[in-house]
Each structure stands twice: as C-alpha cells, then as structure tokens.
Amino acid sequence: MRECQRLNRRVFFLVASLLLLASFRAFASWDEYTLRGYVKDLVGLHRTDPHLVEPGLRLSNTIHARQNLRWYPTYTLTGALEVKTWLAALLIENEAMDGIEPVAEGVPEFGQARYFDWSWTPIDQEDVTLMTTIDRAWVDWYAGQIQVTAGRQRIAWGTNLAWNPIDLFNPYSPLDFDNEERPGTDGLRFQYYTGPSSKVEVAAAPVEEFEKSVTAALVKINRWRYDLHFLGGRRGRGTVVGTAWAGQIRGGGFRGEALYTYPDEDSHIPEPYLVAGVSGDYTFPNSFYLLGEVLFNQRGTTGPAGGLHWATAIAEGELTPARTSLFGQVALNITPLIRGSISGILNPHDRSWYIGPSIDQSLATDLDFTAIALIFGGDERTEFGDLGQMLFLRLKMSF
Structure with a gap:
C-alpha cells in the first residue's frame, strides 16, 4: 500500500x-x-x-x-x-x-537504429510506465554555402507525403499520427548549397551493429520547375541508388520516389528489388484537400500480409509488406477553427484496409483538441485484419 x-x-x-x-x-x-x-x-x-x-x-x-x-x-x-x-x-x-x-x-511502427541509448524508464510497472528519452541533441554549424550538423537529428529525404522510399535514415509509418516531429537518428550530415534550390549532401548514421549502418550522398537540383533528387549509398548489407521529384501539374502537387537496392552476396535477400511511390494532391479554393498515393514494393507479398511480413518489411526499409499499397486522404476546414479529415490505406491483394477519420479543433491560443479513430478491417492474418479498432482523444497545450 x-x-x-x-x-x-x-x-x-x-x-x-x-x-x-x-x-x-x-x-x-x-x-x-x-x-x-x-x-x-x-x-x-x-x-x-x-x-x-x-x-x-x-x-x-x-x-x-x-x-x-x-x-x-x-x-x-x-x-x-x-x-x-x-x-x-x-x-x-x-x-x-x-x-x-x-x-x-x-499500430505497426518503424524502429529507429540509433548508436546511443538515451532513454530512461524510472517507472516500469504493469499498469504504469514512465519513460524519458532525448529525441534530438545536435550542433549545427553554418558558414556561407556549407552546413554541418552532428548528433541526434532528423535527416529527412523524400518528397512523398505518405511513404518515402528514399528516406534511408528515418523511415516512418503514416499510421504513427501522434509523433509530429517524426523519428531522429544519430548521425553526421554535410550540406553544400550550390544555389537557392540545389545542393550536394552527404550523411552517415552508424549503429553498434555496423552492418546496419547507413551512409549515402544526395544531389538536389531544380530543372523545368521541378526539384530533382539523385542519391546513392550503403544501407545495411546492400547498395542503394534512387531518385525523386517534386513539382506541380495545373496547380496540383506531383511527386514521386524510387529506390533500387542491390543486396550483398552474403545478404539473406536473394536479388535486387525496387520500392517506388507516386503521389498527387490538390487544394481547392474552399480549402477542400485531396491526396492520393500509390506504393510499389517488388519484394512485397500478394498474399496475406500480416504477422511476420510486417516485421520483415520494416527491418528492410520496404515501408509495407504488400506488393502494392494505396493511400488516400480528404480534408476540409469546416470552420476557421475546426478541420476534419479522413485518410485510408488499402491492400488490394489481401483486401485488408484502414480508415482514419479525425477532427482537429483550436480551443484557444496554444490549446488544441483532436479526436481520431483507427479502424482496421480484413480477414485473419491479412495486413490490417488483426489490428482491431482504436479511438483516441487528445488535448495539446503548447508553450
């Protein structure tokens, strides 16, 4: 007592x-x-x-x-x-x-490979858990065209809004709605800006298991009113090359990413594979917003994608265990202080699905309320069929 x-x-x-x-x-x-x-x-x-x-x-x-x-x-x-x-x-x-x-x-999450363990759990009981972690700890030096950042940071590569195949350092799940800062990694990042919208970037993120470390370089240029990305490097036991773009078509966003992985000979992955995604979004004058995205994973399964398929896909950076995944979102400002949205994911192969309606309301300055449901459906052992239903109510006070 x-x-x-x-x-x-x-x-x-x-x-x-x-x-x-x-x-x-x-x-x-x-x-x-x-x-x-x-x-x-x-x-x-x-x-x-x-x-x-x-x-x-x-x-x-x-x-x-x-x-x-x-x-x-x-x-x-x-x-x-x-x-x-x-x-x-x-x-x-x-x-x-x-x-x-x-x-x-x-909800399936993407783990973060970090070199340092900066988490503490002073209370770990069956009904109560208290945990503290250092999520960011970095030093940034900027001089002219050169920028160097060292420490735990967010190295955000990618242009799509749901899944980012070229995000080698901090992949995340679109179902992780309560982590707006997104994951960080322990690494070193060097950027050399060659123009207002172009740069050369080199980044490395070591981990204790060296074979899981990531080292890569990225070149970003702007041509034909499009941001173009080209990258290459090492991730785990494989060599990766990729590309991405971001631009507009008739006022709507048009983005895409592709990453090709060449596994090492001693890797458990038998052959090279492609992960690619294309997305488009548009905002109407009345604030009505539409987003659609398609993700292709060459190593993904066309059968039931639940169970161990999730763990394998996340560990290899494939983002999803399905061969094809479809994402959609609609949103609207109901009033100046209330915004409603509905997002969804469909696995067309095992026919499992996710729907996430949400309401965001500004109650006062720096005080916000959110209600969101995560509704999953499908047969047993499918990608989303075993996750059930979840409802969350959140009150957030900023300072």
Whole structure:
C-alpha cells in the first residue's frame, strides 16, 4: 500500500511539474536561448477483432511532454536539445486482452537504429510506465554555402507525403499520427548549397551493429520547375541508388520516389528489388484537400500480409509488406477553427484496409483538441485484419 502511495505521489509531482513548466511561457525565451514545447494528454481505447481472440477492451491514458531547447552562441552555430517524457497508465483491461500489445504499440511502427541509448524508464510497472528519452541533441554549424550538423537529428529525404522510399535514415509509418516531429537518428550530415534550390549532401548514421549502418550522398537540383533528387549509398548489407521529384501539374502537387537496392552476396535477400511511390494532391479554393498515393514494393507479398511480413518489411526499409499499397486522404476546414479529415490505406491483394477519420479543433491560443479513430478491417492474418479498432482523444497545450 505504501509503495502504491509513493508511486501516486511521484506521478502527481511529475504531472504538476510538467504543467508548471508549460505555464512559464513568459520566461521561456532569452537572447541566446529559446524554450518551446507542449504537454499532451492522450486517451486511447483499443478493441480487438473477434477472429483474433475473444473480444477484448483496453482503456489507457498517456501524458506526453516535450521540451525543445535551442542555443544560439554565435550567428553560425546552433545547438539543440529536445526531450520527450511519457507517463502511460492502463485504466481498464479485461482478461481477453492478455498477451495483446498496449494501445500505443498496437499500430505497426518503424524502429529507429540509433548508436546511443538515451532513454530512461524510472517507472516500469504493469499498469504504469514512465519513460524519458532525448529525441534530438545536435550542433549545427553554418558558414556561407556549407552546413554541418552532428548528433541526434532528423535527416529527412523524400518528397512523398505518405511513404518515402528514399528516406534511408528515418523511415516512418503514416499510421504513427501522434509523433509530429517524426523519428531522429544519430548521425553526421554535410550540406553544400550550390544555389537557392540545389545542393550536394552527404550523411552517415552508424549503429553498434555496423552492418546496419547507413551512409549515402544526395544531389538536389531544380530543372523545368521541378526539384530533382539523385542519391546513392550503403544501407545495411546492400547498395542503394534512387531518385525523386517534386513539382506541380495545373496547380496540383506531383511527386514521386524510387529506390533500387542491390543486396550483398552474403545478404539473406536473394536479388535486387525496387520500392517506388507516386503521389498527387490538390487544394481547392474552399480549402477542400485531396491526396492520393500509390506504393510499389517488388519484394512485397500478394498474399496475406500480416504477422511476420510486417516485421520483415520494416527491418528492410520496404515501408509495407504488400506488393502494392494505396493511400488516400480528404480534408476540409469546416470552420476557421475546426478541420476534419479522413485518410485510408488499402491492400488490394489481401483486401485488408484502414480508415482514419479525425477532427482537429483550436480551443484557444496554444490549446488544441483532436479526436481520431483507427479502424482496421480484413480477414485473419491479412495486413490490417488483426489490428482491431482504436479511438483516441487528445488535448495539446503548447508553450
């Protein structure tokens, strides 16, 4: 009983400290420093599909705080430290959920290969987990046409809006809706700007298992009103070459990416393969937004794509286990303060699907409310058929 009381006190003081930090906005900026961030409260309800186990239900609550510190010692030097803290509590769970992953882990995610382990879990109990991680920690030096960044950072390569085949360093899942900053990696990045919209870039991200490290170079140019990307390098046990573009056709966005991988002779992958995607989007004058995207994975399966297919595809950077994937989204500003959207993914081979309706509302300055559902359907062992249904309510206060 005393241990439970001590745990409750620690949780209370943590939440109070996070809210107090958010209230000190007036003191969060200095001449050489800036401090920004947010506190989010996410309530999640997860219901399993009957064909997986007996219908199960889980209700959880996660408090997520983020502090983004910037340091500007000179005009050419910038430092950053960004820390994330999660406090996750399991509120309700019935016996049918035993062995089923928590709500936060129920959606397939792309792991991040990092050299340093900068995560701490001071509380790790069955019903309560407290974890803190350093999500960004980098130093950036800029002089003329040269920019060098070292540390844990976001190396964002890619032009598409749902899946990015050429994003060698930080691939992510379009289902990961609650991580707007997207993953980061421990690496070194060198950029040389040859013009206003052109550059040469070299980046490396080592990991302890050296065969999983990534080293690559990218050239970006602008021709015919299109941004064109060309890249090559090493990822894991393979050599990669790729290209991408971004431009417009009659006012609508037109993008594409392609990555070809040549596995080493000692690799478990028997032959080269292509992963490519094409997307288009358009915004009408009344704010109605349309997005469509197609992804092709030469190594993907045309059969049921659930189970181990997910883990294999993510580990190899293939983004999806299916041979073909279709993504769509529609959105509209219902009022100046309310925006609604519906996104969806279809696996045309095993006929499993995902639909995600959401509503975002600005309640006040720096205070936002979001309601989002993740609805999955399909037969057993298909890509989305075993994931059930999820509902999330989120309140976010920025500072």
